[in-house]
Amino acid sequence: MSVKDLTVLRGGREVLHGVSFDVPRGHVVGLLGPSGCGKTTLMRALVGVQIVASGEVTVLGEPAGSRALRNKVGYATQNPAVYMDLTVAENLRYFGAVIGAPREDVTRVVDEVDLGGQAGQLVGSLSGGQRNRVNLAVALLGGPELVVLDEPTVGLDPVLRQELWELFHKLAENGTTMIVSSHVMDEAARCQRLLLMRDGHLLADETPAELRAQTGTDDLEEAFLRLIRGVAA
Numbered sequence: 001m002s003v004k005d006l007t008v009l010r011g012g013r014e015v016l017h018g019v020s021f022d023v024p025r026g027h028v029v030g031l032l033g034p035s036g037c038g039k040t041t042l043m044r045a046l047v048g049v050q051i052v053a054s055g056e057v058t059v060l061g062e063p064a065g066s067r068a069l070r071n072k073v074g075y076a077t078q079n080p081a082v083y084m085d086l087t088v089a090e091n092l093r094y095f096g097a098v099i100g101a102p103r104e105d106v107t108r109v110v111d112e113v114d115l116g117g118q119a120g121q122l123v124g125s126l127s128g129g130q131r132n133r134v135n136l137a138v139a140l141l142g143g144p145e146l147v148v149l150d151e152p153t154v155g156l157d158p159v160l161r162q163e164l165w166e167l168f169h170k171l172a173e174n175g176t177t178m179i180v181s182s183h184v185m186d187e188a189a190r191c192q193r194l195l196l197m198r199d200g201h202l203l204a205d206e207t208p209a210e211l212r213a214q215t216g217t218d219d220l221e222e223a224f225l226r227l228i229r230g231v232a233a
């Protein structure tokens, strides 16, 4: 996947200012940065639903959003986009049918997000964290080659967060590229690559080890702050 000189305007204001990076397949990539820095906008451009002012976004060798990518890219938005008056399984069967996923995929993704016990429950009656996991399960239907997840671990307890990160790595080991956004730096250490953003600019594109070495601290939150101060200096 490659992004070249991507500029995006939202509400008449430039919110991404010429962002460029490459992501190799089968990596877990963290997209990190403070609220409002442009993470969601960048993710929208990757899945091809964002109007871009200029630049190029290429996904699995195709222009982002092209028809050939329809079944190859999974996207979970920050706010769950599932039907409240359907059960977990009904939602997954419905979205699976839309993208032509095999029926047995429903059981697989329900297990992956650990919602086996809630499969027959109405989504409207689930907790916020469980609802987020239904949203995540939808993104995993059909076994996409690129999965883009907007803050998938918000509101989850530490055990579940740990399990989801293990799932992301398992999927990546099988060749899926995972782009996962977060605004909490303690998730950064769980990623193989980090894209650090601030105010619509990409500040860094490196591994956690490289970031630690470059900034001279083991604490990734502090590393991010040092990077910002360095850029400002």
Ligand SMILES: Nc1ncnc2c1ncn2[C@@H]1O[C@H](COP(=O)(O)OP(=O)(O)OP(=O)(O)O)[C@@H](O)[C@H]1O
Pocket (backbone or CB within 6 Å): 010, 011, 012, 015, 033, 034, 035, 036, 037, 038, 039, 040, 041, 042, 078, 183
């Ligand atoms: N529909 C819109 N109209 C105008 N401005 C927008 C719109 N959507 C987003 N923006 C602006 O674009 C910038 C980037 O927003 P974006 O949602 O990409 O940030 P983010 O890093 O994902 O934030 P968060 O972590 O809070 O979700 C922000 O300044 C935001 O106010």
